[in-house]
Amino acid sequence: MNGRTEDCPRRHWESAAARKEREDLESILQIKHLTHTYGVGTPFQRSAVEDMSFDVYSGEFLGIIGHTGSGKSTLIQHLNGLLKPTSGQILLNGKDIWAEPKKIRDVRFQVGLVFQYPEYQLFEETVYKDIAFGPANMGKTGEELDHCVREAAKLVGIRDDQLFKSPFELSGGQKRRVALAGVIAMEPQVLILDEPTAGLDPAGRENLLANIRDYHRNKQRTIVLVSHSMDEIAQNVDRILVLKSAHVLMSGTPREVFARADELISAGLDVPQVTRIAMRLKEKGLPIDPAVYTVQALEQELLAARKGGAPC
Amino acid sequence: MESETTMATMIQTENLKYAYPTMEGEAQIFALQDVDLEIEQGSFVVVLGHNGSGKSTLAKTFNGVLLPAGGKVYVEGMDTADEHLLLGIRQRVGMVFQNPDNQIVANVVEEDIAFAPENLGVPSAEIRRRVDNALAAVGMSEFVRHAPHLLSGGQKQRIAIAGVIAMEPACIVLDEATAMLDPIGRQEVLSTIHRLNREKGMTVVLITHHMNEAEDADRVVVMDNGKVAMDGTPRQVFTRIEALRNTGLTVPDTVDLLDRLRKDGLDVPLDALTVEECADAIVHAVAVK
Amino acid sequence: MLKDITLGQFFPGDTVAHKLDPRTKILLVTLYIIALFCAKSVVSYGLLALTLAVCVRISRVGVRALVRGLKPVLFIILFTGLLNLFFTPGTRYLVEWGPVHISDTGLHNAIFMVLRIMLLIMGTFLMTYTTSPISLTDGLERLLNGLKRLHVPVHELAMMMSIALRFIPTLIEETDKIMSAQKARGADFESGNLMQKAKALIPILVPLFISAFRRADELAVAMECRCYHGGEGRTKLHVLQYARRDWVALFLGGAITVGVLVLRQFGL
Numbered sequence: 001m002n003g004r005t006e007d008c009p010r011r012h013w014e015s016a017a018a019r020k021e022r023e024d025l026e027s028i029l030q031i032k033h034l035t036h037t038y039g040v041g042t043p044f045q046r047s048a049v050e051d052m053s054f055d056v057y058s059g060e061f062l063g064i065i066g067h068t069g070s071g072k073s074t075l076i077q078h079l080n081g082l083l084k085p086t087s088g089q090i091l092l093n094g095k096d097i098w099a100e101p102k103k104i105r106d107v108r109f110q111v112g113l114v115f116q117y118p119e120y121q122l123f124e125e126t127v128y129k130d131i132a133f134g135p136a137n138m139g140k141t142g143e144e145l146d147h148c149v150r151e152a153a154k155l156v157g158i159r160d161d162q163l164f165k166s167p168f169e170l171s172g173g174q175k176r177r178v179a180l181a182g183v184i185a186m187e188p189q190v191l192i193l194d195e196p197t198a199g200l201d202p203a204g205r206e207n208l209l210a211n212i213r214d215y216h217r218n219k220q221r222t223i224v225l226v227s228h229s230m231d232e233i234a235q236n237v238d239r240i241l242v243l244k245s246a247h248v249l250m251s252g253t254p255r256e257v258f259a260r261a262d263e264l265i266s267a268g269l270d271v272p273q274v275t276r277i278a279m280r281l282k283e284k285g286l287p288i289d290p291a292v293y294t295v296q297a298l299e300q301e302l303l304a305a306r307k308g309g310a311p312c
Numbered sequence: 313m314e315s316e317t318t319m320a321t322m323i324q325t326e327n328l329k330y331a332y333p334t335m336e337g338e339a340q341i342f343a344l345q346d347v348d349l350e351i352e353q354g355s356f357v358v359v360l361g362h363n364g365s366g367k368s369t370l371a372k373t374f375n376g377v378l379l380p381a382g383g384k385v386y387v388e389g390m391d392t393a394d395e396h397l398l399l400g401i402r403q404r405v406g407m408v409f410q411n412p413d414n415q416i417v418a419n420v421v422e423e424d425i426a427f428a429p430e431n432l433g434v435p436s437a438e439i440r441r442r443v444d445n446a447l448a449a450v451g452m453s454e455f456v457r458h459a460p461h462l463l464s465g466g467q468k469q470r471i472a473i474a475g476v477i478a479m480e481p482a483c484i485v486l487d488e489a490t491a492m493l494d495p496i497g498r499q500e501v502l503s504t505i506h507r508l509n510r511e512k513g514m515t516v517v518l519i520t521h522h523m524n525e526a527e528d529a530d531r532v533v534v535m536d537n538g539k540v541a542m543d544g545t546p547r548q549v550f551t552r553i554e555a556l557r558n559t560g561l562t563v564p565d566t567v568d569l570l571d572r573l574r575k576d577g578l579d580v581p582l583d584a585l586t587v588e589e590c591a592d593a594i595v596h597a598v599a600v601k
Numbered sequence: 602m603l604k605d606i607t608l609g610q611f612f613p614g615d616t617v618a619h620k621l622d623p624r625t626k627i628l629l630v631t632l633y634i635i636a637l638f639c640a641k642s643v644v645s646y647g648l649l650a651l652t653l654a655v656c657v658r659i660s661r662v663g664v665r666a667l668v669r670g671l672k673p674v675l676f677i678i679l680f681t682g683l684l685n686l687f688f689t690p691g692t693r694y695l696v697e698w699g700p701v702h703i704s705d706t707g708l709h710n711a712i713f714m715v716l717r718i719m720l721l722i723m724g725t726f727l728m729t730y731t732t733s734p735i736s737l738t739d740g741l742e743r744l745l746n747g748l749k750r751l752h753v754p755v756h757e758l759a760m761m762m763s764i765a766l767r768f769i770p771t772l773i774e775e776t777d778k779i780m781s782a783q784k785a786r787g788a789d790f791e792s793g794n795l796m797q798k799a800k801a802l803i804p805i806l807v808p809l810f811i812s813a814f815r816r817a818d819e820l821a822v823a824m825e826c827r828c829y830h831g832g833e834g835r836t837k838l839h840v841l842q843y844a845r846r847d848w849v850a851l852f853l854g855g856a857i858t859v860g861v862l863v864l865r866q867f868g869l
Contacts, residue, residue: 068464068494082781105787113785121782123807133804137787168811173363182786199491201363201521202562228494231565270495273565273587280591286598295565299572306578306598377822399828407826414819419735419767426838428827433834440838461770475827 028190028222029056029079029111034088036074048074050246051088056190056224061216063233064226066243067268072226075243076192079224080111093189109138112188116195118179122167127158127178130167134186152185155215173204177211184215191215192224197232209236231272234258234293242269259291274298322388322483322515323351323374323405329382330369330538343369345538346383353482356509356516358526358546361535362560370535371487371519375405388482403432406476410488412468416460421452421471424460428479439478446474449512450504466497470504477508483515484508490520498522523550523564527585534559547583566590573597611733617846618660618731623740625847629854630728636861637717637724641868645861646716652857653724662730670726671719678718685711734766743841756832764820772813779808 036049049071056062066072077083078090081097081104090097097107112134115121124130128149135148153163156177162170167178176196184191196212197205213236216223227233233240233254240257242249244267250257257264261271261279271279272293278301282290287305292298330344343366351357361367372378373385376392385392387401406428409415418424422443429439447453450470455463460471469489476484486505490498502525508514518525526532532549534542536559542549550556553563553571563571570580570590584593613619618626633649640646657664671678689711691704729737742759749755780790783804790801 067496077781080785082784105789108785108787115778115782115785118782120812121779121804121808123804133783133788134786137789186786201560202523203362203560206562268496274569276587277566277569277591277594280587281594284591284595286595295568295572298569299576302573302578302594302598303576375826377826399830402826402828407823409819409823411816411819413771414816415823417764417767417820417824419733419763423735423838427824427829430836430838431828431830433836436836436838436840439836443838459770461767461774479827 025057025060027055028058028093030089030091030094031055031075031078032089032091034075034078034090035086036071036078036083037086040086047086047246049078052243052246052248054241054248054251056222057239059220059222060239061213061223061225061237063237063240064224064243065228065230065233065240065269066249069245070243071246072243073194076113076194076224076226079190079192080113081105081107082113105137109134109186110188111190111192112183112186113192114180114183114194114196116198117176118182119172119175122175122179125166126164127153127167127170128163130178131181131185134182138186148185148187149181152181155184156181156211173200173208176200176208188221190222190224192226194226195228196225197227197229205232212236230270234272234275242267244269254293255291258293261290320353321350321386322353322355323349323517324386325349325370325373325383326386327383328370328373328380328385330366330373330378331381332369342381342538344373347538347540349533349540349543351483351515351517353515354509354513356506356528356530357518357533358529358531359517359519359533359535360521360523360526360561361541362521365535365559366538367519367535368487369538371407371485371517374483374485374517375402375407377407403479404481405483405485406479406481408469408472408476408484408486408489410491412465412472412492413461415472415475416468419459421447421458421460422456424471425475425478428475432479442478442480443474446477449477449508450474464497465493466500469493469497469501473501473504473508477514481514483517485517485519487519488521489518490522490525498525521561523562526550527564534561536560546585550585551582553582570594612662612666612730613733614661614731616660616731618656618727620844620846621731621850622841622843622847623732623736624744624841625843625850626728626732627737627740627744629850630725632854632858633724634721636858637721639865640717640861641865645864646713646720648857648861648864649720650716653720653727656724656727660727660731662727666730667723667726671722674718674722678715681718682711682715685714735763738763738766739837739839739841756835760832768816771816772809775812776805776809779805 031052031054034049034052035047037045037047039045052071052075064072064075074083078085081090084098092107092110097104122130124133131149131152132145135145140148150163158174158177158181162174167175170178180196193212197208200208209232212223212225215221225233225237237254239251239253241251242257242264249267250260250263258271258275261275264271274295274297275291275293278288278292278298279290281288281302286302288298288301292301325347328344328347328349329342331340331342334340347370349370359367359370369378373380373392375387376385376398379393387405390397390401392398392401416424417427425443425446426439429442434442444453444456447456450473452467452470452474455467455471460468463471472489473484484505486501490501493501505516505518506528509516518529520526526546526549529546532542532544532546533540534549534556541559542552542555550564550567553567556563564585566585566587566589567582570582570584570593573580573594574582578594578597580593580597584590633652636645636649640649657667686703686707687701689704689707691706693705694702695705695708696703732740738759741762742755745753745755784790788801788804790798793801
């Protein structure tokens with residue numbers, strides 16, 4: 001299920017549909033013909049999301065990429081019921097989340113959403129209390145609540161001695177982890193992260209992404225990562241969903257998506273630097289698969305090409 | 313050496329030390345330790361470093377926002393510690409900050425850009441001229457009477473840059489000004505400041521942790537633990553792979569690839585930084601079997 | 602949704618009302634309010650209502666927008682009206698039904714009080730609809746300039762006002778974001794009694810306040826970097842200058858106010 005090509009790069013030829021069948025994946029979230037229009041009936045009417053349909057498979061690591069204005073943030077706010085569709089449906093485990101509008105809060109406990117720069121939403125006196133806010137709203141108390149908080153804190157790398165400090169005494173990076181823990185503590189089935197590494201330096205970015213990968217691997221929950229950076233998405237996800245101007249442009253494994261690099265580039269999106277090198281090499285006549293996206297993979301391709309021999 | 317360089321030196325630091333105020337009993341942590349740096353007029357310098365390396369602190373000493381705890385900072389020969397010179401220094405070295413919203417003072421773009429010349433007591437007609445010129449220089453002339461809060465991040469930062477240019481400074485320091493922007497916004501800001509550097513000879517000091525923003529710089533300074541760890545051209549700095557990794561930064565993918573290929577026995581140079589150069593170098597090496 | 606709250610919305614335009622110097626408009630509204638409080642009879646109120654109607658026509662704002670401005674104060678208007686209606690003693694009683702008394706003076710006062718408040722609010726809103734917040738602040742600053750000699754920090758107050766106005770939409774946007782983030786963690790702002798709803802606001806207010814302070818800090822540094830050093834020696838991009846239309850408007854405004862005062866003398 002891993003999107004990275006440490007080993008033979010050619011294994012990821014199969015399409016998402018074939019993979020789905022092979023691995024018998026279930027859809028945890030189904031988005032059907034979702035449309036959201038702002039300002040209906042006024043001269044400012046505008047569809048932020050138009051007729052989007054796609055599935056999120058249980059346990060996968062999905063990446064969503066698109067420009068500002070592509071509908072990313074409107075889309076993800078539908079997945080946890082913060083926004084209501086103008087038309088279309090969102091199904092969680094097969095059930096329409098708006099079937100019982102009064103119970104929409106329950107959906108938010110199952111689909112956790114972490115916004116950009118989440119550290120600006122901390123408010124409690126201690127880190128512990130802030131992390132406890134979510135599970136407390138779910139009705140958890142006593143030992144169960146304590147367990148949720150401590151586990152979440154451990155998962156994001158917050159030490160026990162930091163639990164009873166004021167969140168405002170911590171550094172920016174630590175505050176962000178507290179905010180992340182606050183959502184993880186609700187133990188949602190799906191965790192949506194909107195640009196979790198925004199503003200972090202390269203080391204901080206890699207650190208946080210490693211944490212998220214560990215969470216995905218250990219808990220086998222579904223993760224949706226929204227990002228601007230093609231490099232970041234490529235190196236972490238199983239599948240990519242590309243948005244453009246309120247629509248879904250394409251979806252597939254990283255290899256499938258980068259094989260259509262020309263379309264991405266004309267849509268104003270970028271491809272990983274490695275892919276651009278590979279494309280250029282292919283143009284210049286080398287027998288390189290232009291859809292590689294990690295340095296290791298390209299290295300392997302080049303060594304194979306030099307030997308003129310068969311791939312691994 | 314002194315008389316020659318003082319003419320062409322925009323900013324100079326000598327044994328610069330800075331420590332943030334601490335609580336009683338806490339040990340002092342020096343954010344900057346003995347920094348000796350000279351920024352030449354007209355150059356485009358990128359200061360790289362991980363969060364906490366002191367790069368932002370360094371930037372803030374350049375126009376007296378932070379005063380040295382030890383050592384000196386001179387702007388065109390003016391000492392930043394002299395409060396009588398501070399206003400003059402700030403007119404010569406402008407600064408653009410990270411958060412696009414928290415630099416905008418007015419409700420209307422032209423009013424915001426006029427803020428600095430108004431503070432300097434520039435006559436009304438001249439302010440008009442400067443506002444229009446500044447907007448043209450950043451490519452935002454059509455937004456002259458727009459509301460700034462409705463603009464995108466990249467547009468807001470360009471307005472911030474225009475607001476600084478309206479002072480007619482000799483140097484602009486951008487303190488992580490691209491950190492909160494999306495790739496499009498980042499590109500807008502970068503091409504704007506490169507154009508200003510090329511066409512108006514403005515000295516640019518760009519503080520960032522994005523490696524790729526340093527590709528087109530004249531000079532790259534890498535900060536680590538409050539000291540200057542590396543200083544040279546992009547080619548010189550980016551090819552010192554181990555040293556870069558030790559300072560908490562990453563190496564560009566092009567250099568990473570070339571390094572691995574070299575270790576695999578391929579005869580490729582290490583300093584082909586851009587995608588084109590890298591690809592060309594590889595093709596050349598592979599063809600020569 | 603939250604974005605629709607704007608204090609005294611400004612509709613840009615090209616009419617005479619828009620082009621008047623903000624100082625003129627502030628002075629006119631002041632005269633208007635004085636006249637409103639001095640008006641006693643149907644004639645005076647009629648005169649002032651007519652003046653308002655003419656101004657509305659000139660500014661092309663639209664009656665619907667003005668009436669919408671009355672919505673927030675509808676409660677106060679009704680309350681005042683009813684208060685005057687039922688609790689003013691008078692000479693003749695029109696309705697006497699158990700404990701309920703409505704006197705002729707009561708009816709008279711109620712009608713005029715309601716009318717006064719409505720005209721007052723519509724007139725003030727007309728000013729804010731045709732004058733941008735920045736112009737208003739500039740106008741106020743120029744008018745109150747003389748107070749500087751009394752050590753009143755006029756420039757600082759004006760700067761505070763204009764910065765506050767500039768940040769209103771930004772803070773509203775931030776409140777929206779914070780609300781969404783807390784809702785995503787199950788925060789409930791709708792249900793519960795008054796105490797519970799008040800408590801539910803803490804996760805919004807605390808981050809908002811902290812953010813506001815942080816913004817203020819960063820903005821202050823940015824302003825100093827652009828050579829801000831107080832009001833001394835500051836010039837302006839747009840210098841307010843009176844034009845002929847301003848003198849005409851002030852003259853007319855003054856005449857109407859005097860007219861109302863004269864009418865009052867004659868018991869009208």
